[in-house]
Amino acid sequence: MELMCGRYATTTNPARLAAELDALDETGDRPDSKYTGPNYNVAPTNQVLTVVERHDREQADDDPRLRIRRMRWGLIPVWAKAGEPGVPAKGKPLFNARADKAATTASFRDAVKKRRCLVPMDGWYEWVVEGAPDAKGKAVKQPFYMAHADGSPLYMAGLWSVWRDRDHPALPPLLSCAILTTDAVGDLTKIHDRMPLPMPREHWAAWLDPDHPAPHELLETPAPQSVSDIVARPVSPLVNSVRNNGPELLTPPAGGGSGSDQLSFR
Incomplete structure (x- = not known):
């Protein structure tokens, strides 16, 4: 199967998200970070919202803030070489990281120790x-969209x-990132053998803590109950x-697709 998660949707406004989480909105600190509205087709190399917890640079002894x-989207290791000035050389797009191997993978192990985040979507x-291949012999692929049944946001470990x-x-x-x-x-196995790692709110403090390693169990495959309220439904091929x-x-x-409704579940 293809590597996932390679595309997602987000309608989150950074200012609203900051207010909801009692966080500092730092998205306006850089010229390339201006909010441009909802994105229903987020792809690797796009600018995406993240939630981190860090100390203030000027007051490092203060408690960290969200x-x-x-x-x-596509992590650049700290040791990556530059191509043009200020631009990393082209390499494999590291937009996913296997939770079970990240701590021992050179590109991710430093981040696992001290730079963990949440990716809202x-x-x-x-x-x-x-079904059968099309007239050109290519596989026919039906896109599915996975989201909370009540429309509430998902927060994935990053x-x-x-x-x-x-x-x-x-x-x-x-x-x-x-x-x-x-x-x-759970039922998500009907769609793909991999999924983004959801991070329940009760684990945010431990996951985002900049001063301590994350508990190993937070990187383990979650119980099926953790995704029981996620629904999968076929959507328009426009997303292709x-x-x-x-x-x-x-x-x-x-x-209605070619029999795709049978894979839709709650």
């Missing part, structure tokens, strides 16, 4: 191969990094192209 930051997409061009230290650093994935559980972006991506496919 902060809303915008980051590039409305829901995410996956594609299921259906890792983040601060990359700096060592040859041009005056240039601003690049913040980037990856979404942790784990084995799919990243050029398309709007609420129409979440509409059912024309004609």
Whole structure:
């Protein structure tokens, strides 16, 4: 199966999110972090919202605060080399990280220790191969959208990094992140064998704590009950192209799809 989670939707306004979480909105601190509205087709390399907990740089002894930051989706390891000034050289897009291997993977192990985040989203997409290939011999894939039944936001476990061009230290650093994935559980196994790792609110303090490692159990595959209120439904193939972006991506496919409704569940 293809690597997931590679596409998701978010309608979260950073200022509203900061108010809801009693967090500092730091998304306006950088010229590339301006809020441009809902994104129904978030793809790797896009700027995405994250929730982190950090100490104030000027008052490091104070208690850490929740902060809303915008980051590039696709983690850039701190040791990555630069291509052009201030721009990392092209490499494998690290937009996902396996939760069971991240702590021992060179690209992610530093972030597992001290740079963990939450990635808020409305829901995410996956594609299921259906029926016979088309006239050109290509597999026919039906996109599905996974989200909470009540429309409440999802918060996925993530890792983040601060990359700096060592040859041009005056240039601003690049913040980037990856979404942790784990084995799919419950009915989500009908869609894909992997899923983003959800982080329940009762574990946020331990997960985001900048001063201590996260408990190992938070990286383990969660119980099926943790995703029991997530529904999966077929949506328009418009989502197949990243050029398309709007609420129409979440509409059912024309004609109801080819038997895809049988995979929809609650």
